[in-house]
Amino acid sequence: MDTEENAIEKAAAERREWLKTLKMAKVLLETPDDDTKKHDRNLEDAEETEEDEVPSMKFRNYLPHDKQLQEGKLTPVVLLKFEDPIVAAPLAPEKIEDPFLNIAPKKPNWDLRRDVQKKLDKLEKRTQKALYELAKEQEN
Incomplete structure (x- = not known):
């Protein structure tokens, strides 16, 4: 019990420190x-001089009703006209093609080859087998 109280008192003393x-x-x-005193004096001097001068207001998007404030109206900014170089260039004349030429397939017999391909594969195997047998007979 005594050690717990000492630990608590020690922690409290550390916290106080x-x-x-x-x-x-x-x-x-x-x-x-x-240095900060000099800086503070400079700020005070600047504040005193600013209080004597009236700030000039500039109005870009607003026209005040007061005549004195209208003197602060700025002229609107004039933007330069942008000329697009792509539009200025003349367009190349497009070749007019007959649309019916594009309808026809590149190879006119592509559908026939697709349908007959299985039969051609079988015939190719038989042909290779027959050539092999002929070559074997000629050797004998």
């Missing part, structure tokens, strides 16, 4: 250095 170091770091960060 950690919080103290965080407070010290925060205080150090908030204290201004010489």
